[in-house]
Each structure stands twice: as structure tokens, then as C-alpha cells.
Amino acid sequence: MAKRLGLFVFGMLLLFTSRLACAQDMEDFKKMNPEENAKLITDWMQSALALEEDQVARTYAVNLKYAQKNRAIANSGDRKLRLLKKLKSTSQEKDKELRALFTQDQYRRYQEKKEEMKTRVKQKMQEKKR
Numbered sequence: 001m002a003k004r005l006g007l008f009v010f011g012m013l014l015l016f017t018s019r020l021a022c023a024q025d026m027e028d029f030k031k032m033n034p035e036e037n038a039k040l041i042t043d044w045m046q047s048a049l050a051l052e053e054d055q056v057a058r059t060y061a062v063n064l065k066y067a068q069k070n071r072a073i074a075n076s077g078d079r080k081l082r083l084l085k086k087l088k089s090t091s092q093e094k095d096k097e098l099r100a101l102f103t104q105d106q107y108r109r110y111q112e113k114k115e116e117m118k119t120r121v122k123q124k125m126q127e128k129k130r
Contacts, residue, residue: 034067
């Protein structure tokens with residue numbers, strides 16, 4: 001379960017923060033419903049960022065809102081580049097909302113974790129190309 005969650009989060013963050021995504025990541029994303037997506041991401045954030053109890057419900061609401069938006073984008077039938085631009089834009093909107101919910105330290109850690117995951121996913125993609 002933890003491995004699956006980690007791979008899911010890597011894929012989701014890649015989709016939301018990078019212009020580099022492979023077709024399999026998009027297919028995996030399409031299979032999850034927004035509620036599952038929001039729950040997994042919120043659980044990860046609660047653990048990784050040490051969210052306070054009052055932050056968890058508000059963070060879930062933000063994650064659900066953007067999971068629903070991203071689902072609509074993913075199902076829009078747009079071309080890959082257009083899709084990724086839209087996903088990047090919603091990711092930036094989401095980050096603004098999360099910044100208002102998190103402490104400075106939590107938001108800094110969130111950004112660091114996103115960058116770490118993005119780097120790992122890029123490395124995995126490079127390995128697949130070999």
C-alpha cells in the first residue's frame with residue numbers, strides 16, 4: 001500500500017508540476033476517482049507535513065476541488081501539451097490555496113517534497129528510455 005501510494009503521488013505530482021508525463025501516468029490517473037485521489041494526497045500531506053487536525057479537513061477540501069478539476073481536464077480529450085498546460089495552471093492555483101492553509105514551514109516542506117518527487121520521476125523516466 002505504501003509503495004502504491006508513493007508511486008501514485010510521484011505520478012500525480014509529475015502530472016501537476018511538470019510538462020513531462022507519459023501516457024501510462026495519465027491512464028493511472030484516469031482510473032482513480034477524485035475522492036480517492038484527494039484522500040491519498042491528504043493522507044500523504046498529513047504525514048509528510050505534520051498537519052494539525054484543523055488543517056486536515058480544509059486540505060482535503062482543496063485536494064478534492066482540484067482532483068475534480070483535474071479529472072475534467074484529463075477527460076477533456078485535449079492534446080497532451082494542452083492538457084499539461086492546464087494541469088500546471090491548476091497546480092499553481094492549488095498551491096496558492098494550500099499556501100494560505102499551511103504554516104510557512106509546512107509550505108516550504110511541501111515545495112521541497114514536490115521537487116524531490118519531480119526529480120525522482122524524471123530519473124525514472126530517463127531510466128525507462130534506456
